[in-house]
Amino acid sequence: MSDAFDMPAFLKQFRSERGITLKAAYPEAPSTLSRMENNKNTISADRLHEIMTREGLRYWDLQVHSDQFISPFKQLFDELVLERFNFESPRIGEAINRYRIRVADRSSKILSITAAVLNQITLMIKTRNVIKLDEKMQSQIEALLLSNDDWIFYDYGLLRLSAQLLDTERLVLCLTKAIRQNSKQSGRYLNYFAMVLEQCCLILVMRHYSGVHALCEDHLSKLRVDYFDGLDAIVLNFILMQERICDAELRANQVSDLVSAAKLLELNDMANFLERIDKAIQTGKEIVLL
């Protein structure tokens, strides 16, 4: 990804490679588009959308090439998702640095909250211990999430990242809010809600919180049907096994079938992850789970 992204030149090459004439892209004013592609004028966002539609160009294609089409937090979060939140991966280290550079000269409440969460995570990685945020920061996160009646991507992302840094009571309140937001927003943020639900449930199960079943089972089962990401599906299955089955032997057998399936597919990180967390649930000792 280059910092010096030349949008006009990119648009020009994109269009000509695809055999699209100026007129076909912007019949109302082909010469305006030509001047824009040669850096001689700008074009309004609405017009640009029309042009992009006729050229089959999407924001995703622009994001691939330039930071300016993706917010610093989203850029960091995308990288985390890609690496399954493995904070020890060098790519994540780079992504956190990039995030810090991009927000360096700005300040706002959400920036200080995000910074506190990232610092705490770094500390947890270093010490390999679960260390919750201090009371004041926890209550700031809770207040931010509970007072917002129209969550955007950032809010889901913040809860996903900070789940283990919160006390159980606060975590349950924030998760309950996320569940209500997901219904209210008719699943528009389903992908991110799924990650929130998955992470919060794993932590609550590990903490032996007795209300997980009542709070989450319907949503977990529904995600199994609607949501399409393989690794998350494995984890959702795992959580459902923990919740549904009272018989310890049957539960152990089901978990062991799931782990074998992961191994058969050579999903070794996933198999290790399931074994570690299963042990943590059995022994009641919470492990770092980012």
Added chain:
Amino acid sequence: MTELGDLVKHLRKNRGLTLQATSGRWSQSSMSRFENGEIDLTDDVVKELAIPLGLDYEDLITRNILRESSINRWEYLASEQWHTEAARDLLSNLKQLQVENARNDLLKTAITVVSELLDVHAQHRRIMHDDVVRTLNDYLSKLSEFSRIDGILFSVCTEYVPVQIGWRWVLHQIRMLEPAGNMQATPQRIRRVISFCGTVAERAALEGRLTLMQSIVDEMYRLKTYIPENANQQFSMAISRALCVDLTERTVVSHDKFVAVLKTSHYIFPTDVHRSMVQYTIEQGWATAEDFADDPLI
């Protein structure tokens, strides 16, 4: 754009920020008029507000504030999600975007492909007509990089194109990932190419080209070393390899392995996708119904 104004106002208050903190290079009064829907500052609003509010382009796209495109039903072209009505809608939207007497190869190619897919499904054909393949080939071979939509056009066709041609397209993609033999692509792009390989490998199996299939599978495993672990790609590789081995060796061991890999799909995919994969495999004669007698979902 009142909806965006409302959202920005709501978030600003929720984030406890003043107009001064969000207005950036605009005056506070412009920002206030923007929040109240009196003026339109959409051009740069995301760039300016991304940091203080945590707002992202994706929020605007998700909420239809920023209409990414009037054509957004591409995903239903994939055979496992095929939806005839959606394909017809897409086709008519694409036709409306055409400008008379102005060349647009993207639209021409997309219209040709979607029409052909409608025919392929209606006639239960396994292969696309030569002229359609040629149109697509001409279009794809000019590109230095696939956009999202180019990638969709390519991947929904690959299974209906002779393996020889499909594999040439994928090899071109792989070369674009590794200019001068150095892997430079992002994991997202590598993942997509691995999925393309899976589709072409299946086509090789259908045509009985097992040696070629084996080299495609090898290529998938090579590319995998550049990306973090991912269930969808890993399943696609494991199933292609197990099928290739079973079609080549045809032993009890190789067949059991293939069936065992296919059964893991119920942990990874939604139930109906798992079921359609199993049924498809049985239809191809690669497995029998008895193989899945103990699968409660089949």
